Every structure is written in C-alpha cells, then in structure tokens.
Amino acid sequence: MGSDLYARRVLEHARAPHHRGAIEGPTHAAEAADAACGDRVRVELRLADGRIEAYGHVGEACAVAVASASMLGDLVVGADARAIAPLQARFAAFIAGEGGSDGLGELDAFEPLRRHPSRRQCALLPWDALHMALAGGTHATTVGEHLDMQMTREPAFRTAAADDVDAIVALVESAYRGDASRAGWTTEADMLDGQRTDPAGVAALIGKPDSRILLLEDAGGLLACAHIEKQGGAAYFGMFAVDPRRQGRGTGRIVLAEAERIAHAEWGCTAMQMTVISIRDELIAWYERRGYRRTGEYLPFPYGDARFGIPRRDDLRFERLVKPLA
Amino acid sequence: MNANRAPFDAARVRADFPLLARTVRDKPLVYFDSANTSQKPAVVIEAVDRHYREHNANVSRAVHRLGEEATAAYEGARDRLARVLGASSRDEVVMTSGTTQAINLVAYSWALPRLRPGDEILVTAMEHHANIVPWQLVCERTGAKLKVAPITPAGELVVDAFVDALTPSVKLAAVAHVSNVLGTINPVAELARAARRRGIPLLVDGSQAVPHLGVDVRALGCDFYAMTGHKAFGPTGTGALWARREILREMPPFFGGGEMIREVRFEGTTYADPPHRFEAGTPNIAGFAGLAAALDYLDGLDAAGLAAHEASLLDHLTRALREVPGARLFGEAANKVPVVSFLVDGAHAHDLATLLDHEGIAVRSGHHCAHPLMHFLGVPATLRASLAFYNTHEEIERFVAALAKVRKLLA
Numbered sequence: 117m118g119s120d121l122y123a124r125r126v127l128e129h130a131r132a133p134h135h136r137g138a139i140e141g142p143t144h145a146a147e148a149a150d151a152a153c154g155d156r157v158r159v160e161l162r163l164a165d166g167r168i169e170a171y172g173h174v175g176e177a178c179a180v181a182v183a184s185a186s187m188l189g190d191l192v193v194g195a196d197a198r199a200i201a202p203l204q205a206r207f208a209a210f211i212a213g214e215g216g217s218d219g220l221g222e223l224d225a226f227e228p229l230r231r232h233p234s235r236r237q238c239a240l241l242p243w244d245a246l247h248m249a250l251a252g253g254t255h256a257t258t259v260g261e262h263l264d265m266q267m268t269r270e271p272a273f274r275t276a277a278a279d280d281v282d283a284i285v286a287l288v289e290s291a292y293r294g295d296a297s298r299a300g301w302t303t304e305a306d307m308l309d310g311q312r313t314d315p316a317g318v319a320a321l322i323g324k325p326d327s328r329i330l331l332l333e334d335a336g337g338l339l340a341c342a343h344i345e346k347q348g349g350a351a352y353f354g355m356f357a358v359d360p361r362r363q364g365r366g367t368g369r370i371v372l373a374e375a376e377r378i379a380h381a382e383w384g385c386t387a388m389q390m391t392v393i394s395i396r397d398e399l400i401a402w403y404e405r406r407g408y409r410r411t412g413e414y415l416p417f418p419y420g421d422a423r424f425g426i427p428r429r430d431d432l433r434f435e436r437l438v439k440p441l442a
Numbered sequence: 443m444n445a446n447r448a449p450f451d452a453a454r455v456r457a458d459f460p461l462l463a464r465t466v467r468d469k470p471l472v473y474f475d476s477a478n479t480s481q482k483p484a485v486v487i488e489a490v491d492r493h494y495r496e497h498n499a500n501v502s503r504a505v506h507r508l509g510e511e512a513t514a515a516y517e518g519a520r521d522r523l524a525r526v527l528g529a530s531s532r533d534e535v536v537m538t539s540g541t542t543q544a545i546n547l548v549a550y551s552w553a554l555p556r557l558r559p560g561d562e563i564l565v566t567a568m569e570h571h572a573n574i575v576p577w578q579l580v581c582e583r584t585g586a587k588l589k590v591a592p593i594t595p596a597g598e599l600v601v602d603a604f605v606d607a608l609t610p611s612v613k614l615a616a617v618a619h620v621s622n623v624l625g626t627i628n629p630v631a632e633l634a635r636a637a638r639r640r641g642i643p644l645l646v647d648g649s650q651a652v653p654h655l656g657v658d659v660r661a662l663g664c665d666f667y668a669m670t671g672h673k674a675f676g677p678t679g680t681g682a683l684w685a686r687r688e689i690l691r692e693m694p695p696f697f698g699g700g701e702m703i704r705e706v707r708f709e710g711t712t713y714a715d716p717p718h719r720f721e722a723g724t725p726n727i728a729g730f731a732g733l734a735a736a737l738d739y740l741d742g743l744d745a746a747g748l749a750a751h752e753a754s755l756l757d758h759l760t761r762a763l764r765e766v767p768g769a770r771l772f773g774e775a776a777n778k779v780p781v782v783s784f785l786v787d788g789a790h791a792h793d794l795a796t797l798l799d800h801e802g803i804a805v806r807s808g809h810h811c812a813h814p815l816m817h818f819l820g821v822p823a824t825l826r827a828s829l830a831f832y833n834t835h836e837e838i839e840r841f842v843a844a845l846a847k848v849r850k851l852l853a
Contacts, residue, residue: 121796122851130852153792153808154822176822178790179852235796366582 120228121235122179129222130179135189139172146248147175148241155238157185159245168192168200173245178238180226185242187222197250204243211236271339271367273374276329281318283338284329288313291357293425303360307393310426313355317423321345321355328378329355332371336362340371344379350387350438351379372406380441388441391415391434400437408437450747456832458483458739469802472837477622477650477781477828478806480675482736489735490677493728500724502701512727519730520717522737523682527667528658534690536683536717537725541649542572544668544683545616547720548645549576551696552666552689553614559585564607564615564642566591566599567818570622571811573647577616586613593818597624597773605636615644619651623810623826624773625756625781627655634663643689649673653830654752654779656745659684675740675830676733679726690716697722748831755829755838756780762842763827768849772819780829783810786845789852791823797848803841 142160149156155177162170171193173185192200207223209215217224229236276284290297292312297303304312321327326346332339339362343355353375358367379385392400394414404410417432418424456462459481464471473481493515499508501516516537524532538544553563563577567590577588589612591604599617608615615637620627630646637644645666651657652674659667666689671680685693695702695713699722704712713719759782763769768787785791795807806826809816816822827841 122793127851154816155790155792156822178792180793232796235792238792 121226121232123225123228125222125225126183127179129183129186133173133182133186135171135173135186135193137172137174139170142170142172144249144252146245146252148245148248150181150237150241153178153238155181155241157181157242157245159185159242159249161246161249163197166197168195168197173242177241180229180235180238181241184223184226184239187225188242188246191221191223192246200246200250204247207243208236208240211239271332271334271370274331274333276322276331276341278319278322280329280331280338281315281322284318284331284341285313285315287338287341287359288318288355288357291360291363297360304393304396304425307395307429307432308425308427310422310424312425314423318355326383330371330375330378332367332374340367342371342375344375346379346383346385349385350389351375351383351385351441353379353388353390368402369406376439376441386441387438389436389438391436393417394433394435395431400435403437403439406439408439411436411438447742447744450744450751450831452751452831452834455743456834458485459832460484460487462832466802466804467800472803472833472840474827474829474833474837474841475804475806476653476830476833477673477826479672479678480653480830481832482675482677482732483739485735485739486676486732490728490732493731497731498728501727502718515731515734516725516727519680519734519737522734522741523684526652526657526737526740527669527682527684528660529684530660531687533715533717534684534687536685536690536720537730538668538681538683538720539679539726540670540672540681541647541668542576542670544670544681545572545645545647546576547683547696548614548666548668548685549580551693551720553577554580554583555694556613557581557584557586560611561586561613562589562609562611563587564589564591564604564612566604566617566628567593568597568599568621568624568626568815569616569618569812570647570649571813572649573616573618573645574814577614590814593626593815596775597621597626598775599626599628599633601629601632604633608637608640608642610640612640612642615642616647617644618647618649619657620648620654620779620781621773621815622650622781622828623783623812623815623824624775625650625778625783625828626773626775627651627777627779629777630662630664634665638663650779650781665689671729671733671736674733674736676736677726677729680729680733683720687716690720693720695719695722699723701725743831751831752780752829755833755835756782758835758838759827759829759841762838766842766845766849772821772824780833781826782828783824783826785821785824786849789849791825793852794825794845794848797851798841798844801840801844801848803844805841 139160139162141162143163145160147156147158157173157175157177160172161168171189206215207220210217211226211229213230226239229239289312292304294305297305321343322329328344330342340358345352376388379388413436415434461481497511499512501513520532520535523535529535581588589607591607592600594600617628617633619630634644643665646664648657648667648669652669665686667684669682672678702714702719702722704714763771763784770785772783791807795805798805808823810826
C-alpha cells in the first residue's frame with residue numbers, strides 16, 4: 117500500500133510499543149495533550165544523578181504518537197537529562213526537512229512526516245510530555261507537585277520562590293514595556309522606557325517578611341503574577357502582570373480576587389490598597405469596576421531613579437486606590 | 443422558481459463539479475468532507491471569474507457602469523438569499539462572511555446590550571463551537587450564563603428537556619438546524635413554537651441545513667437564521683444572517699465604517715437602515731456573485747429527486763459501515779442528512795484518515811469543532827464521512843473497501 121508514513125517499523129512500534137505503561141517510583145511525569153485531536157501522552161521518568169534511569173509512556177493516541185513514544189524511550193533511557201532538549205530540537209528539525217537524523221535512532225522512520233505537515237505534532241507529542249516532565253523537575257521539589265503537571269491543566273496559584281525571579285522579571289517587563297507589551301492593554305510603552313523592575317527588586321520582595329509574590333501558572337507556563345504585602349491593617353497590591361499575549365480572558369480578575377482572599381482570610385487585613393499611574397484612566401476604570409475607589413491622594417513619580425523606568429513625559433504621578441475587604 | 447426542472451440525475455450533476463474529476467495519489471478522488479466545505483459547480487467558479495474579468499468595481503459608491511453592475515451582482519445575491527431562506531423581504535437579509543460572523547453579530551449587537559447578570563442563553567449539547575463561544579464571550583461580559591439542553595445517546599435533542607429549560611431567565615435560545623457531527627436534523631419548528639410561547643427569541647445555526655434541506659424561516663418560526671455560503675456550494679467568505687425586520691431595526695451597528703452610515707459628523711453619526719447598517723466596509727463582492735450562482739444552481743435541481751438520492755446514500759453508507767467489523771457509529775437519529783461519524787476499534791481516527799487519504803478518500807478526523815459533543819460521546823475524536831448530492835453509491839463501496847483494507851494494517 118502506498119503509505120510511506122505507516123512503514124513497517126512505525127507500525128511495529130505502534131502495535132507493540134516499547135516502554136509502555138507506568139514505571140516504579142517515578143521522579144518526574146507530565147502529560148501532553150493535542151488540542152486539535154484530543155490525543156494524550158503521559159511520560160513518566162525516574163532520574164538518578166541527572167540520568168534517565170527509567171521511562172514509561174501511557175495514554176490514548178494515534179499510531180504515529182505511540183510509535184514515537186516507543187522509539188523515544190529506546191533513545192533516552194540511560195541518557196543525560198540535559199541532552200534531551202537539543203535532541204528534541206534536532207528531531208523537530210528533521211521531520212520539518214531542515215536537518216538530518218544523526219543521533220535520532222529509529223526515529224528516522226518518521227522521515228515521511230516531511231510530506232505530512234498535519235501529522236508532525238502527533239510525533240512531537242511524547243517529546244512535549246518528556247520536556248514538560250523534565251521542566252517540572254527543575255522547579256518543583258516534591259514528586260507530587262510535578263506529577264500534577266499537564267499541558268492542559270487549569271491555571272493554578274503558587275507562591276514564588278528564589279528561582280522564579282528571572283521568569284517574573286521577564287513577565288513584568290513583557291506586560292508593561294516595549295513592543296511585546298503592545299499585544300496587551302496594560303502596556304506603558306508610550307509613557308516609559310527602561311525597565312519596570314529588575315531581578316534584585318523582585319528577589320527582595322520574595323525574601324521580605326509579610327510579603328508574597330503570587331504566581332498563576334498553566335500549561336503555557338507563567339500566566340500572571342502579583343505582589344502583595346501586609347502593611348499594618350491593610351495590604352498593598354502591586355507588580356501585577358498578565359502575559360500580554362493572553363490578556364483579556366478574565367485572568368486579571370482571578371489574580372486580584374485571590375490576592376484579596378489572601379489579604380483578608382490569611383492576613384486579616386480590612387483593606388487593599390495600591391498606587392496606579394494617574395493618567396492610566398482605562399486601568400483605573402478596571403479597578404473601579406472591581407470595587408476600588410480613587411482617594412485623590414497622589415504620590416510623586418520617582419523621576420531620576422532608573423529602577424522604575426525612564427519616563428517619556430513629565431506629568432507622571434501615582435494615585436492611591438483603596439478597597440475595603442469584608 | 444424553476445417549475446420545469448429535469449429529474450435529478452446523479453451522474454449529470456456530478457459532472458457539474460470540475461474538481462471531482464481529479465485524482466489524489468493516482469486514485470480517483472472520493473470527497474466525503476462536504477460538511478467541512480463543499481465543492482463548487484463550474485457555474486460558481488465561472489461567476490467569480492467573470493466578476494473579476496468583466497464587472498469588477500466597488501458596490502453602492504460608484505455611479506459608473508461597472509459600479510452599477512457590481513452592485514447588481516451583490517444585491518442580486520441578497521435577493522437569492524431572501525428567496526432561498528423564505529424571508530418576507532430582502533431587507534431582512536444581512537450579508538456576512540459566514541455563519542460565525544452572523545452569530546457574532548447577534549451576540550454583540552442584539553444579546554450584549556440586553557443581557558444582565560443572572561440571565562441565561564440556552565444551547566444544546568450538539569452545537570458547533572461557532573454557536574457556543576460567541577455566547578460564552580457575551581456571558582463573560584454581562585454575568586449571564588450558558589445553559590445546555592441534553593441529547594440522547596442516539597444523537598437526538600431531548601425536546602422535552604429543551605422546552606423545560608426555556609425558563610423566564612432565558613433571554614435567547616440557539617440551536618443547530620442540522621448537527622455537523624451527527625447529521626441530526628433538529629425539530630426546529632417545534633422548538634420555535636415553544637420558545638415563542640414564552641417570548642424567547644430562537645436563533646438557528648443553518649450551516650449544515652442549507653446544503654441539504656429546503657429552508658423556510660417563516661415556516662420554521664425562528665427569529666434569527668445564520669448560514670454560510672461555502673458549505674452550500676458557494677465561495678468561502680460568504681454567508682448571511684436572516685432576522686425579522688423589527689428585530690434588525692432595534693439592533694445597533696456592530697462594525698463601523700463605510701457603507702453602513704447615513705451621515706457622518708464628528709458630533710455624531712447616523713446609521714443606514716438594516717441590512718446595510720451591518721455591512722460596514724467593502725464586502726466579498728465576487729464571492730457573493732458566486733453565491734448567487736450557487737443558489738441559482740441549487741434552485742435548478744429537482745429538490746425531491748435530490749432528497750431521495752441523499753436519503754439513499756445515507757442508508758447505503760450507514761448499512762455498509764455497520765458491517766465493518768469493530769465500527770461504532772455516532773448519531774443514528776431517525777431524521778438526518780448524509781453525515782456519519784464513526785470509529786473503528788483498535789484504530790485511531792487520525793491514522794485511519796491519513797491511510798484513507800492514501801487511497802484517495804477525503805474524510806475528516808478530529809473533534810469537528812464540537813468539544814462538548816465529543817465529551818458527551820466519550821471520545822476524543824471521530825472520523826466523519828459527510829456526503830453531498832454529488833456523491834455516488836460506487837464511492838461508498840470504494841470507501842468501505844478501503845476502510846476494511848487500512849484497518850487490517852493497524853490491527
């Protein structure tokens with residue numbers, strides 16, 4: 117039959133996949149799902165001294181994905197975890213017709229995917245799961261936490277730790293500064309150049325008592341962040357950012373509500389306050405719709421302190437907004 | 443109307459569609475993906491071509507000859523749409539880029555200003571994402587909620603449950619005339635009567651109905667009817683929203699721009715009357731010239747003969763698929779169009795679709811833009827064979843034989 121994609125080797129792996137099933141004592145695991153077809157592949161790993169000691173895959177997926185998961189296992193058991201990312205890039209390039217198959221083992225059987233672009237994602241699905249599993253391992257500290265990682269998971273909150281600093285700075289900068297921020301409505305690119313925050317500033321907030329940086333993550337990574345700090349009977353809300361590519365979906369409201377919940381239920385605060393650049397009418401209106409009121413109290417913008425950015429106009433100042441929490 | 447149509451002749455009709463004569467991978471094409479988009483008869487392709495070669499100009503703005511010809515072609519499509527849908531007046535037909543734009547127009551212009559927190563919109567479990575997501579978006583903005591009427595395992599709407607769900611909090615009901623996944627024809631007239639008694643407007647998504655059924659919006663008794671041209675043998679980027687005149691009059695503009703205005707001043711602008719109020723910007727003029735040709739072509743076919751041919755194709759396809767070992771059919775409603783969703787045990791939908799493509803057979807695999815329905819069926823994806831009147835019994839035989847062959851490869 118004229119089916120080059122379903123060559124004998126691919127079909128053999130699909131019918132009797134190697135490494136099929138859960139493994140004993142996984143240290144890392146993740147599930148990748150293809151939104152277009154509903155396929156799911158879960159990869160489990162046991163790492164020892166940075167090497168992949170055991171690999172297993174389970175899930176409901178097409179022959180291409182199952183065969184890819186099977187061959188992938190043959191390739192990576194015994195491999196250094198750090199070698200996986202370059203290998204994945206090489207495989208993606210190979211099936212796109214942009215590179216050779218060196219080091220890819222039996223996965224060279226997927227050469228026909230060069231002529232089936234609509235099916236490439238099927239072969240990449242187990243790689244995505246493997247990548248997610250390994251990424252979870254570098255961040256989370258307990259098996260239970262990264263076992264929950266899924267590409268399709270609902271957004272979930274957690275408190276930032278020291279190794280989140282770079283990701284937070286990148287998110288905040290992308291939401292407020294430069295052309296990337298213009299994808300979202302929170303941009304300040306026309307008011308300010310320079311930076312919004314820096315690693316030292318973020319690290320200080322993480323380490324400070326009565327202070328917390330709240331992170332919202334989903335399958336696409338860090339989705340939003342906000343800083344809350346207990347200042348006497350009120351809580352302060354700031355450094356609030358939502359990924360500009362994913363704004364306008366109600367994410368901000370969820371983050372603000374969670375911040376208010378923590379301030380009220382965990383810290384016993386009776387009010388939430390913040391300072392907003394006073395000319396940002398649409399942002400102030402957004403907070404007003406969520407119960408905040410303008411106080412008419414203004415604070416000067418720190419002109420001359422580049423840590424807060426380089427103003428493009430001379431009339432910037434902050435206004436304090438307050439909402440009682442009950 | 444053409445009263446002297448020739449009796450329906452499947453072979454002759456098929457010859458009207460040039461693309462159906464091509465081969466795929468050296469095999470004659472079997473095109474079973476018409477619910478995704480239909481093929482186009484030569485008269486449609488020629489109408490688009492002729493528009494650009496002979497009549498191309500903008501509509502309603504140019505007083506020169508070409509402008510008049512382009513306007514006549516565009517407005518001629520509105521006349522055909524009004525006739526095909528059974529509208530009381532051509533002014534009840536808003537021309538859109540397709541069903542999605544038509545439904546979004548209702549969502550943003552009609553529903554958004556009316557909805558209050560606690561209000562509800564009723565849909566069914568078999569809707570296409572185009573009849574779910576626009577409602578979710580306006581619900582998110584207004585605090586209204588989406589309510590879902592259930593379907594039976596055979597893929598039929600539970601009419602009693604739908605009617606019971608028409609409570610006072612429901613401000614709009616929206617239902618597919620024909621399901622794109624199951625082929626089920628919903629009893630729209632009955633649903634419209636129940637909704638009308640309660641004063642609830644009913645929107646019907648007619649995307650999959652127009653290619654198969656005669657539609658008469660007045661007989662159906664609905665309030666909005668959305669359709670697309672490209673599934674009904676016309677060009678992509680064409681479609682329409684029909685709504686009662688009094689409803690359209692109450693609706694504010696959704697898109698602003700040229701064409702939709704009466705007078706523009708910086709102090710304020712007055713808007714054109716419906717339907718032009720909703721047609722800002724230069725429309726898909728050539729596309730609508732093609733759609734007019736498609737609707738004339740359909741009108742020239744013997745409707746009873748066409749329906750009998752489609753019913754016999756559906757019967758043949760259903761019986762043949764039931765005989766394929768391990769085949770599971772989804773949606774066996776008593777009243778349906780020739781659209782069949784299925785799976786074969788031990789074979790994944792995508793693998794089968796790719797392997798069938800190697801046999802020259804085009805079917806769709808996936809979730810068919812109906813995640814909630816897939817969830818109800820308990821499967822991530824299905825294969826769907828969707829036929830049109832230009833398909834033949836011989837093609838069904840080839841499809842089933844190929845299915846048996848490729849299934850063995852995966853088993």
